[in-house]
Amino acid sequence: MLTSTFISIVSFLCLLGYVSGQSDSRDIQRAQKTCVVQPSRNGSDDVPATLEAFKECGTGGNVVFLNETYHMNSVMETVGLKDCQVDLYGTLLWSTNLTYWLNHSLHYDYQNQSSVWWFGGDNVQFRGHGYGTIDGNGQAWYDFVKGVSNYPNRPESFTIYETTNSVFSGLRFVQSQMWTMTVWKSVGILLQDIYVNSTSSDGYPARNTDGVDTIYSDKIHFDRWTVINGDDSISLKANSTNILITNCTFIRGLGISLGSIGQYADRYEFIENITARDINYYNTLHAGYIKTWTGQTVGYPPNGGGGGLGYAKNIHFSNLTLHNTTQPFSISQCTTFSGVAGNCSSSLFAISDIVIEDVRGTMLKDPIASWDCSASAPCRNITMLDVDLTLATTGGPASGWNCTAVVGTTGFNCTGTGCGTGSSTGSC
């Protein structure tokens, strides 16, 4: 079963190679028409000119942003593009008129999320050439929400919507307002050489600044990402399938997250065929973790919910190098409305077939893994091979595999029980 998963991921890689290789040459022939967006240079809104360019060149054309700063003062929807090439040589700087954004951010039907820019289409190439920058001016948001999670109408930077056979490359995303990106209802995308850095310059945390979230998406490849942030480095949420994460560096965030999921009562959602390899972590909370809501419904999304159904399976992490990771691996099925003590053994969301192999480096405090699963739907088949971690504090070998409701372990034996509280640091 694991071998066949691996083979399918390999053929998926080939598919992506095919997609990017073919569409490159096709685009060069088709990108006859070029629309250069002229910046106002006086701080007035550059969004109308941008929308005009996408209208003119969004089908079979090339939209070019010069090596200048564009002032993005209003929401944008550039979806339904076709055979379009976008070249960003400068910076798109989003305004700090929070009153405006709180009243106008574009909503979509998942966890009340909203965005300043919906972007999408078929056979789109969006290139930043290692320089093009999307600057969310996020410090204004970090200061405004003061650490409050999922502040209503706080928008994410960039939403890739209903996009197929497309490539995003060489882009920089700095100071995201909220989540940096969401890949939503999309299939067959390569996102390569992406730099994300959301760093607060004062005491307020850069919370909710996920590097990227995937929702209802299939065959997405994240290659050569660097993410420096204050939340999930990459987060795979509802109905994310065949996701490949390769050759990435994650700094200071929470690592790769599956979930949270199971937030919507009685809704069936899943995460399947997830591969992450050749990853470097520096000072992250986790390397990989899975988080589900409890089986009880308390309140409503985005901050309440629970009682969702479904599964996460075929998850493969390999060749991981950790530097000072707090708690490398964790499962928790305890998420519930803030301030309420959840019943951690109530979730029916089923987790199975996890393989973690070839892991080295340093971590802060035992245990290596805290598999705190729900007794109502025990986790099945967890494998950990060639894990060689030392404690950053003492230099001695790390150890410890705390398990609750785990059926079937390979390569390790559980050494204790989890705390059953959903503590994300693994100690109660």
Ligand SMILES: *[C@@H]1O[C@H](CO)[C@@H](O)[C@H](O)[C@H]1NC(C)=O
């Ligand atoms: C996951 O991979 C397996 C094995 O290659 C494949 O049979 C299955 O269809 C994939 N699942 C999804 C949801 O694509």
Ligand SMILES: *[C@@H]1O[C@H](CO)[C@@H](O)[C@H](O)[C@H]1NC(C)=O
């Ligand atoms: C700013 O520049 C734009 C386009 O160049 C022009 O239409 C607008 O009148 C200018 N606004 C101000 C306040 O100078």
Ligand SMILES: *[C@@H]1O[C@H](CO)[C@@H](O)[C@H](O)[C@H]1NC(C)=O
């Ligand atoms: C953009 O301009 C800056 C200086 O203004 C320069 O350092 C940089 O190389 C230019 N980038 C591109 C892609 O031309």
Ligand SMILES: *[C@@H]1O[C@H](CO)[C@@H](O)[C@H](O)[C@H]1NC(C)=O
């Ligand atoms: C901010 O946006 C609000 C609401 O859209 C608008 O009324 C106000 O004039 C804007 N403020 C500035 C300084 O542009």
Ligand SMILES: *[C@@H]1O[C@H](CO)[C@@H](O)[C@H](O)[C@H]1NC(C)=O
């Ligand atoms: C991230 O951005 C901050 C400024 O916002 C900068 O000081 C820091 O060097 C950047 N980190 C990396 C690793 O690029």
Ligand SMILES: *[C@@H]1O[C@H](CO)[C@@H](O)[C@H](O)[C@H]1NC(C)=O
């Ligand atoms: C990983 O990324 C580095 C830097 O971009 C590159 O030199 C290297 O070839 C990549 N390795 C793999 C296995 O793709």
Ligand SMILES: *[C@@H]1O[C@H](CO)[C@@H](O)[C@H](O)[C@H]1NC(C)=O
């Ligand atoms: C997620 O997948 C399940 C199973 O195919 C489906 O019932 C559900 O509608 C999907 N969710 C969405 C919102 O696409």
Ligand SMILES: *[C@@H]1O[C@H](CO)[C@@H](O)[C@H](O)[C@H]1NC(C)=O
């Ligand atoms: C492991 O990942 C690193 C990047 O973090 C890469 O340089 C190295 O080649 C990978 N090793 C193997 C055996 O693929």
Ligand SMILES: *[C@@H]1O[C@H](CO)[C@@H](O)[C@H](O)[C@H]1NC(C)=O
């Ligand atoms: C290791 O992590 C701890 C806690 O996150 C932090 O205080 C410390 O500075 C880190 N050490 C290094 C060498 O980065």
Ligand SMILES: *[C@@H]1O[C@H](CO)[C@@H](O)[C@H](O)[C@H]1NC(C)=O
């Ligand atoms: C565990 O994995 C083995 C082999 O990969 C498979 O035969 C078995 O059905 C799995 N068990 C569960 C409970 O998923």
Ligand SMILES: *[C@@H]1O[C@H](CO)[C@@H](O)[C@H](O)[C@H]1NC(C)=O
């Ligand atoms: C989990 O493991 C660590 C070390 O292996 C241990 O100190 C801790 O008490 C264990 N139990 C809980 C409930 O965290």
Ligand SMILES: *[C@@H]1O[C@H](CO)[C@@H](O)[C@H](O)[C@H]1NC(C)=O
């Ligand atoms: C787990 O425990 C069993 C029974 O004591 C032992 O045979 C096996 O070698 C242990 N496995 C590991 C990976 O330590």
